[in-house]
Amino acid sequence: MHKDFLAGALKAGLVAGLFLIVNLLLYHFTALGAHYAGFVYSLPVLYVLYYGFSLIILFSLQMVQKNSASQIGYVFLGLTTLKAVGAYFVARPIISKTIDASAEKINFFLVFVLFLLIEVYFTAKLLNKKQ
Template identity: 40%
Template structure:
Protein backbone atom coordinates (compact mmCIF):
# COMPACT_ATOMS: atom_id res chain seq x y z
CA UNK A 1 0.00 0.00 0.00
CA UNK A 2 2.75 2.44 0.93
CA UNK A 3 4.79 1.51 -2.14
CA UNK A 4 1.75 2.13 -4.32
CA UNK A 5 1.39 5.65 -2.92
CA UNK A 6 5.05 6.50 -3.45
CA UNK A 7 5.71 4.71 -6.73
CA UNK A 8 6.53 8.11 -8.23
CA UNK A 9 9.44 8.57 -5.84
CA UNK A 10 10.79 5.16 -6.77
CA UNK A 11 10.51 6.05 -10.47
CA UNK A 12 12.39 9.29 -9.75
CA UNK A 13 15.21 7.43 -7.98
CA UNK A 14 15.57 4.81 -10.70
CA UNK A 15 15.53 7.47 -13.44
CA UNK A 16 18.24 9.45 -11.72
CA UNK A 17 20.48 6.41 -11.23
CA UNK A 18 20.13 5.43 -14.90
CA UNK A 19 20.77 9.03 -16.03
CA UNK A 20 23.86 9.28 -13.81
CA UNK A 21 25.36 6.08 -15.22
CA UNK A 22 24.69 7.20 -18.80
CA UNK A 23 26.13 10.66 -18.02
CA UNK A 24 29.32 9.13 -16.62
CA UNK A 25 29.63 6.88 -19.67
CA UNK A 26 29.29 9.86 -22.01
CA UNK A 27 32.03 11.70 -20.10
CA UNK A 28 34.22 8.61 -20.22
CA UNK A 29 33.79 7.93 -23.96
CA UNK A 30 34.27 11.57 -24.96
CA UNK A 31 37.18 11.94 -22.52
CA UNK A 32 35.72 14.99 -20.79
CA UNK A 33 37.79 16.07 -17.80
CA UNK A 34 35.51 16.81 -14.84
CA UNK A 35 38.34 18.03 -12.61
CA UNK A 36 38.00 21.59 -13.88
CA UNK A 37 34.25 21.78 -13.22
CA UNK A 38 33.09 24.10 -10.45
CA UNK A 39 30.62 21.47 -9.21
CA UNK A 40 31.31 17.77 -9.51
CA UNK A 41 28.78 15.60 -11.31
CA UNK A 42 27.92 13.90 -8.03
CA UNK A 43 27.21 17.25 -6.35
CA UNK A 44 24.96 18.37 -9.19
CA UNK A 45 23.04 15.10 -9.30
CA UNK A 46 22.67 15.20 -5.52
CA UNK A 47 21.31 18.75 -5.48
CA UNK A 48 19.02 18.17 -8.45
CA UNK A 49 17.76 14.88 -7.00
CA UNK A 50 17.03 16.33 -3.57
CA UNK A 51 15.07 19.23 -5.04
CA UNK A 52 13.15 16.94 -7.39
CA UNK A 53 12.43 14.53 -4.54
CA UNK A 54 11.08 17.38 -2.42
CA UNK A 55 8.91 18.66 -5.27
CA UNK A 56 7.42 15.24 -6.05
CA UNK A 57 6.86 14.54 -2.35
CA UNK A 58 5.07 17.88 -1.90
CA UNK A 59 2.96 17.17 -4.97
CA UNK A 60 1.95 13.80 -3.54
CA UNK A 61 0.92 15.51 -0.29
CA UNK A 62 -1.05 18.15 -2.20
CA UNK A 63 -2.78 15.42 -4.20
CA UNK A 64 -4.13 13.96 -0.96
CA UNK A 65 -5.40 17.30 0.35
CA UNK A 66 -6.51 19.32 -2.66
CA UNK A 67 -6.19 17.65 -6.06
CA UNK A 68 -7.43 20.75 -7.92
CA UNK A 69 -4.36 22.77 -6.88
CA UNK A 70 -1.82 20.23 -8.06
CA UNK A 71 -0.97 21.86 -11.41
CA UNK A 72 -0.54 25.33 -9.96
CA UNK A 73 1.56 23.95 -7.13
CA UNK A 74 3.84 22.26 -9.66
CA UNK A 75 4.30 25.56 -11.51
CA UNK A 76 5.06 27.43 -8.29
CA UNK A 77 7.53 24.82 -7.06
CA UNK A 78 9.25 24.64 -10.44
CA UNK A 79 9.56 28.42 -10.60
CA UNK A 80 11.09 28.50 -7.13
CA UNK A 81 13.52 25.77 -8.14
CA UNK A 82 14.47 27.74 -11.23
CA UNK A 83 15.53 30.70 -9.07
CA UNK A 84 17.64 28.38 -6.89
CA UNK A 85 19.28 26.85 -9.96
CA UNK A 86 20.14 30.29 -11.30
CA UNK A 87 21.90 31.08 -8.02
CA UNK A 88 23.69 27.76 -8.32
CA UNK A 89 24.74 28.53 -11.91
CA UNK A 90 26.04 32.03 -11.18
CA UNK A 91 29.55 30.95 -10.06
CA UNK A 92 29.92 28.93 -13.26
CA UNK A 93 28.95 31.90 -15.40
CA UNK A 94 31.44 34.17 -13.59
CA UNK A 95 34.42 31.91 -14.34
CA UNK A 96 36.77 33.26 -16.97
CA UNK A 97 40.05 31.38 -16.65
CA UNK A 98 39.18 28.52 -19.01
CA UNK A 99 36.60 27.39 -21.53
CA UNK A 100 33.38 26.66 -19.62
CA UNK A 101 31.19 25.79 -22.59
CA UNK A 102 31.02 22.09 -21.68
CA UNK A 103 30.26 22.88 -18.05
CA UNK A 104 27.38 25.18 -19.00
CA UNK A 105 25.98 22.61 -21.43
CA UNK A 106 26.28 19.95 -18.72
CA UNK A 107 24.31 22.11 -16.27
CA UNK A 108 21.64 22.88 -18.85
CA UNK A 109 21.27 19.21 -19.82
CA UNK A 110 20.84 18.25 -16.17
CA UNK A 111 18.25 20.97 -15.68
CA UNK A 112 16.24 19.82 -18.71
CA UNK A 113 16.57 16.15 -17.71
CA UNK A 114 15.25 16.70 -14.20
CA UNK A 115 12.52 19.05 -15.40
CA UNK A 116 11.40 16.37 -17.86
CA UNK A 117 11.36 13.69 -15.17
CA UNK A 118 9.36 15.93 -12.83
CA UNK A 119 6.91 16.82 -15.58
CA UNK A 120 6.34 13.17 -16.47
CA UNK A 121 5.78 12.35 -12.81
CA UNK A 122 3.35 15.25 -12.43
CA UNK A 123 1.42 14.10 -15.48
CA UNK A 124 1.21 10.60 -13.97
CA UNK A 125 -0.02 12.04 -10.68
CA UNK A 126 -2.58 14.23 -12.45
CA UNK A 127 -3.86 11.37 -14.59
CA UNK A 128 -4.84 9.34 -11.52
CA UNK A 129 -7.63 11.35 -9.96
CA UNK A 130 -8.28 10.29 -6.35
Protein backbone atom coordinates in the same frame (compact mmCIF):
# COMPACT_ATOMS: atom_id res chain seq x y z
CA MET B 1 0.09 7.80 -0.72
CA HIS B 2 3.46 6.89 0.76
CA LYS B 3 3.61 3.84 -1.49
CA ASP B 4 3.06 6.04 -4.56
CA PHE B 5 5.70 8.50 -3.40
CA LEU B 6 8.25 5.77 -2.72
CA ALA B 7 7.56 4.15 -6.09
CA GLY B 8 7.95 7.50 -7.84
CA ALA B 9 11.12 8.31 -5.91
CA LEU B 10 12.58 4.91 -6.79
CA LYS B 11 11.73 5.28 -10.49
CA ALA B 12 13.14 8.80 -10.58
CA GLY B 13 16.28 7.58 -8.82
CA LEU B 14 16.74 4.72 -11.26
CA VAL B 15 16.33 6.98 -14.29
CA ALA B 16 18.66 9.57 -12.78
CA GLY B 17 21.22 6.91 -11.84
CA LEU B 18 21.19 5.52 -15.36
CA PHE B 19 21.73 8.96 -16.87
CA LEU B 20 24.47 9.70 -14.32
CA ILE B 21 26.33 6.54 -15.31
CA VAL B 22 26.01 7.38 -19.01
CA ASN B 23 27.13 10.95 -18.31
CA LEU B 24 30.16 9.83 -16.30
CA LEU B 25 31.13 7.30 -18.97
CA LEU B 26 30.82 9.98 -21.62
CA TYR B 27 33.27 12.20 -19.77
CA HIS B 28 35.56 9.29 -18.92
CA PHE B 29 35.91 7.73 -22.38
CA THR B 30 35.80 10.79 -24.65
CA ALA B 31 37.78 13.97 -25.11
CA LEU B 32 35.30 15.72 -22.82
CA GLY B 33 37.19 14.31 -19.84
CA ALA B 34 39.64 17.19 -19.99
CA HIS B 35 36.77 19.61 -19.31
CA TYR B 36 35.40 17.56 -16.40
CA ALA B 37 38.42 18.21 -14.19
CA GLY B 38 37.60 21.93 -14.11
CA PHE B 39 33.91 21.60 -13.21
CA VAL B 40 32.74 23.66 -10.25
CA TYR B 41 30.33 20.87 -9.21
CA SER B 42 30.99 17.21 -9.89
CA LEU B 43 28.34 15.28 -11.79
CA PRO B 44 27.24 13.20 -8.77
CA VAL B 45 26.78 16.40 -6.75
CA LEU B 46 24.56 17.90 -9.47
CA TYR B 47 22.48 14.76 -9.77
CA VAL B 48 22.03 14.47 -6.00
CA LEU B 49 21.10 18.16 -5.77
CA TYR B 50 18.47 17.91 -8.49
CA TYR B 51 17.23 14.57 -7.17
CA GLY B 52 16.69 16.24 -3.80
CA PHE B 53 14.78 19.09 -5.47
CA SER B 54 12.67 16.53 -7.34
CA LEU B 55 11.88 14.56 -4.19
CA ILE B 56 10.71 17.73 -2.45
CA ILE B 57 8.52 18.62 -5.42
CA LEU B 58 7.08 15.11 -5.77
CA PHE B 59 6.37 14.86 -2.04
CA SER B 60 4.72 18.29 -2.01
CA LEU B 61 2.55 17.36 -4.98
CA GLN B 62 1.47 14.16 -3.23
CA MET B 63 0.44 16.23 -0.20
CA VAL B 64 -1.45 18.69 -2.39
CA GLN B 65 -3.25 15.85 -4.17
CA LYS B 66 -4.37 14.51 -0.81
CA ASN B 67 -5.67 17.90 0.40
CA SER B 68 -6.64 19.88 -2.70
CA ALA B 69 -6.21 17.98 -5.96
CA SER B 70 -7.41 20.89 -8.10
CA GLN B 71 -4.32 22.90 -7.12
CA ILE B 72 -1.66 20.42 -8.29
CA GLY B 73 -0.84 22.33 -11.48
CA TYR B 74 -0.41 25.64 -9.68
CA VAL B 75 1.76 24.12 -6.99
CA PHE B 76 3.88 22.40 -9.63
CA LEU B 77 4.42 25.70 -11.47
CA GLY B 78 5.31 27.50 -8.24
CA LEU B 79 7.73 24.84 -7.04
CA THR B 80 9.34 24.56 -10.46
CA THR B 81 9.85 28.32 -10.50
CA LEU B 82 11.48 28.14 -7.06
CA LYS B 83 13.66 25.29 -8.30
CA ALA B 84 14.73 27.35 -11.33
CA VAL B 85 15.63 30.30 -9.08
CA GLY B 86 17.60 27.96 -6.81
CA ALA B 87 19.33 26.45 -9.83
CA TYR B 88 20.31 29.93 -11.00
CA PHE B 89 21.99 30.67 -7.67
CA VAL B 90 23.76 27.31 -7.77
CA ALA B 91 24.84 27.98 -11.37
CA ARG B 92 26.20 31.48 -10.74
CA PRO B 93 29.80 30.27 -10.27
CA ILE B 94 29.52 28.37 -13.55
CA ILE B 95 27.96 31.29 -15.41
CA SER B 96 30.52 33.77 -14.13
CA LYS B 97 33.56 31.67 -15.05
CA THR B 98 35.99 33.70 -17.13
CA ILE B 99 37.41 30.68 -18.94
CA ASP B 100 35.38 28.78 -21.52
CA ALA B 101 33.09 26.45 -19.59
CA SER B 102 30.56 25.65 -22.29
CA ALA B 103 30.67 21.89 -21.58
CA GLU B 104 29.90 22.53 -17.92
CA LYS B 105 27.12 25.00 -18.73
CA ILE B 106 25.51 22.60 -21.20
CA ASN B 107 25.80 19.72 -18.73
CA PHE B 108 24.25 21.79 -15.93
CA PHE B 109 21.32 22.74 -18.17
CA LEU B 110 20.78 19.20 -19.46
CA VAL B 111 20.68 17.76 -15.93
CA PHE B 112 18.16 20.46 -15.01
CA VAL B 113 16.01 19.52 -18.03
CA LEU B 114 16.29 15.79 -17.25
CA PHE B 115 14.89 16.25 -13.76
CA LEU B 116 12.28 18.69 -15.04
CA LEU B 117 11.05 16.00 -17.44
CA ILE B 118 10.92 13.48 -14.59
CA GLU B 119 8.85 15.91 -12.51
CA VAL B 120 6.52 16.66 -15.44
CA TYR B 121 5.97 12.93 -15.98
CA PHE B 122 4.99 12.29 -12.37
CA THR B 123 2.88 15.46 -12.21
CA ALA B 124 0.98 14.33 -15.30
CA LYS B 125 0.37 10.97 -13.64
CA LEU B 126 -1.04 12.74 -10.57
CA LEU B 127 -3.25 14.97 -12.70
CA ASN B 128 -4.61 12.01 -14.64
CA LYS B 129 -5.26 10.11 -11.41
CA LYS B 130 -7.47 12.99 -10.28
CA GLN B 131 -9.94 12.52 -13.15
